[in-house]
Amino acid sequence: MGVDMKVKAIYDSEIGNITRSEKNWKDVLKVAGQLYRYEFDNIVMVTAQRPPEKSTLMADYDTWKKVGRYVKRGAKGCAIFPSRALNPRMRYIFDWIGYN
Numbered sequence: 001m002g003v004d005m006k007v008k009a010i011y012d013s014e015i016g017n018i019t020r021s022e023k024n025w026k027d028v029l030k031v032a033g034q035l036y037r038y039e040f041d042n043i044v045m046v047t048a049q050r051p052p053e054k055s056t057l058m059a060d061y062d063t064w065k066k067v068g069r070y071v072k073r074g075a076k077g078c079a080i081f082p083s084r085a086l087n088p089r090m091r092y093i094f095d096w097i098g099y100n
Contacts, residue, residue: 006079007045007079007081010045010048010049010079011041011044011045011048011081013048014044014045014047014048015044017048018044018047027047027052028043028044028047028052030052031043031046031047031052031055034055034056034057035055035057035058038058038080039081041081042080042081045078045079045080045081046058046078046080049078049079050078058078
């Protein structure tokens, strides 16, 4: 199974999960409020891969580098769908907590 198919499988599983309970929906809305620059499908991907309380500020490696932050070696990112406005390829984003 290719990477794109795995990402789609995570998304399909999570989209059904977020509507099962009020708490799950509130968690998605909390993450959407914190990561307001991302599209809804990427918010769903982040909530599927990280707890909502740890999804505070997330960006790709190059963006962190531009603002003078660095991602620790071996840090696990979240797979997200490509932005419709930017480069059409899957990418990973990283949380800023704990990185210097």
